[in-house]
Amino acid sequence: xxxxxxxxxxxKKEFSEIILDLDKETPTESIILVDPMQITKxxxxxxxxxxxxxxxxxxxxxxxxxxxxxxxxxxxSDMISGGTLSVYYHLHSxxxxxxxxxxxxxxxxxxxxxxxxxxxxxxDWHEREAFDLFGIIFLNHPDLRRIxxxxxxxxxxxxxxxxxxxxxxxxxxxxx
Amino acid sequence: MALKTETMVxxxxxxxxxxHGVLRLELEIEGELILSVKPHIGYLHRCFEKHxxxxxxxxxxxxxxxxxxxxxxxxxxxxxxxxxxxxxxxIPERVEYIRVIMAELQRIASHLVAIATxxxxxxxxxxxxxxxxxxxxxxxxxxxxxxxxxxxNYMWIGGLSHDIHPxxxxxxxxFINHFRPxxxxxxxxxxxxxxxxxxxxxxxxxxxxxxxxxxxxxxVLRGSGLPFDVRREDPYSIYNRFDFEIPTGKGLVxxxxxxxxxxxxxxxxxxxxxxxxEQAIDNIPEGDVQSAIPKRIKPPKGTVYARVENxxxxxxxxxxSDGNINPFRVKVRAPSFVNLEVMGELCKGHLVADVxxxxxxxxxxxxxxxx
Numbered sequence: 275x276x277x278x279x280x281x282x283x284x285x286k287k288e289f290s291e292i293i294l295d296l297d298k299e300t301p302t303e304s305i306i307l308v309d310p311m312q313i314t315k316x317x318x319x320x321x322x323x324x325x326x327x328x329x330x331x332x333x334x335x336x337x338x339x340x341x342x343x344x345x346x347x348x349x350x351s352d353m354i355s356g357g358t359l360s361v362y363y364h365l366h367s368x369x370x371x372x373x374x375x376x377x378x379x380x381x382x383x384x385x386x387x388x389x390x391x392x393x394x395x396x397x398d399w400h401e402r403e404a405f406d407l408f409g410i411i412f413l414n415h416p417d418l419r420r421i422x423x424x425x426x427x428x429x430x431x432x433x434x435x436x437x438x439x440x441x442x443x444x445x446x447x448x449x450x
Numbered sequence: 451m452a453l454k455t456e457t458m459v460x461x462x463x464x465x466x467x468x469x470h471g472v473l474r475l476e477l478e479i480e481g482e483l484i485l486s487v488k489p490h491i492g493y494l495h496r497c498f499e500k501h502x503x504x505x506x507x508x509x510x511x512x513x514x515x516x517x518x519x520x521x522x523x524x525x526x527x528x529x530x531x532x533x534x535x536x537x538x539x540x541i542p543e544r545v546e547y548i549r550v551i552m553a554e555l556q557r558i559a560s561h562l563v564a565i566a567t568x569x570x571x572x573x574x575x576x577x578x579x580x581x582x583x584x585x586x587x588x589x590x591x592x593x594x595x596x597x598x599x600x601x602x603n604y605m606w607i608g609g610l611s612h613d614i615h616p617x618x619x620x621x622x623x624x625f626i627n628h629f630r631p632x633x634x635x636x637x638x639x640x641x642x643x644x645x646x647x648x649x650x651x652x653x654x655x656x657x658x659x660x661x662x663x664x665x666x667x668x669x670v671l672r673g674s675g676l677p678f679d680v681r682r683e684d685p686y687s688i689y690n691r692f693d694f695e696i697p698t699g700k701g702l703v704x705x706x707x708x709x710x711x712x713x714x715x716x717x718x719x720x721x722x723x724x725x726x727x728e729q730a731i732d733n734i735p736e737g738d739v740q741s742a743i744p745k746r747i748k749p750p751k752g753t754v755y756a757r758v759e760n761x762x763x764x765x766x767x768x769x770x771s772d773g774n775i776n777p778f779r780v781k782v783r784a785p786s787f788v789n790l791e792v793m794g795e796l797c798k799g800h801l802v803a804d805v806x807x808x809x810x811x812x813x814x815x816x817x818x819x820x821x
Binding site for chain 1: 491492495497499500662664665676678683752754755766768770781783787788791821
């Protein structure tokens with residue numbers, strides 16, 4: 275069992291060239307910040323290293339950081355440009371019983387993150403959900419389709435902070 | 451001369467009694483044999499997570515009831531624990547005890563439905579009626595406590611909505627006395643019934659490494675043989691004070707990780723829940739259940755991931771607070787959502803009739819899958 279600082283040190287030793295940072299400001303969890311294009315490599319290392327053995331991905335969550343510039347649309351609704359979307363990975367080891375949280379941030383205009391499908395198979399649906407609700411593209415995901423919203427939903431990504439409900443969906447009025 | 455054959459696509463659901471809600475399974479079959487299963491979900495999607503962002507922290511609680519509507523107490527529990535962690539507040543002992551008792555009663559009620567429907571799906575309708583009779587007992591206990599039978603909004607941040615009824619302790623003990631023989635009755639009726647075993651043993655075998663890789667939790671993971679229980683691994687509330695076992699699948703009548711193992715883990719878990727209730731029911735301390743409820747709930751900036759052992763597995767709430775009175779982001783790690791992912795793997799090479807048995811043994815609730 276290791277605490278987040280020890281895990282961070284191990285990672286830093288292995289991947290010194292990739293920008294990694296430990297965010298300790300949050301009161302209840304420590305979060306390791308990772309490059310979105312290196313997450314597969316880091317994930318594989320985390321899973322296979324004898325001292326870490328993170329064999330289980332508890333949850334993968336997309337987040338709209340809403341840290342870009344906010345402007346008002348002509349009808350008064352919020353518009354956000356710039357800033358980032360993030361993905362959080364909560365990992366757990368069923369063997370060694372320790373936990374860690376990873377975070378990647380990607381540009382809102384072109385949100386791309388490597389898929390961890392081949393590391394933890396459970397990420398399949400979680401990634402589809404993050405794609406569905408935030409529009410984050412997971413590279414190398416074999417089946418990136420919408421999952422909760424209708425497959426032909428065209429009005430964008432509902433959990434983004436500047437999402438606007440469409441007036442009609444296939445001729446049906448949406449706000450009933 | 452070889453006969454030319456084609457595979458056929460069969461839609462099971464969305465409106466089908468054995469899919470436990472509105473779930474569509476796209477089965478690719480060759481004769482009776484399953485080649486692949488593609489679940490299509492989202493028919494119950496109501497964007498709980500978006501709603502939560504527009505609500506204050508206490509206002510989210512009734513919405514959590516509607517995730518896993520067969521285990522609403524557990525949903526409340528996970529959410530309030532997460533927010534309490536963010537706030538960093540201490541909860542009175544009395545509240546902790548009552549919460550644990552409620553959560554365990556809810557676990558029994560939920561497993562009763564799981565077992566009953568699993569049996570009913572594959573043709574054993576009689577146990578269904580017996581088990582719903584016992585579930586009724588628990589629902590009456592809940593109704594006595596907070597007035598609601600399914601969606602309770604009972605656990606509040608820092609406390610409870612109502613104290614327990616003066617008769618609650620007596621009635622709960624009555625229930626335990628009544629329930630113990632029911633488990634034996636159930637074992638005679640269904641568990642060791644030859645037809646039931648034929649339908650479930652050696653069907654839908656889930657190997658342990660696949661289960662972990664697919665993120666399975668709860669009875670689905672334990673059925674594959676790993677004694678993993680959040681109540682033990684990552685003790686929350688006061689679970690570290692109680693003595694209970696974690697049942698796992700042992701392949702008693704078939705192979706480890708088959709449908710029967712997942713089923714039997716639930717039966718054994720009900721007995722363990724009874725044990726926990728017995729240890730807690732006589733030790734409820736005196737106190738005010740609402741004394742620790744904060745006047746103004748405005749957690750500091752930060753993130754929290756809190757998880758509890760719901761009847762269906764590990765229920766996690768990932769909450770980000772930006773220091774306002776409403777959460778910035780609430781993500782639910784719904785156990786059924788993750789457990790259903792493995793469906794495609796489990797069904798390969800089985801017959802169409804086995805799909806029903808496998809789905810029943812996963813025990814999903816679409817309310818929390820679609821959120």
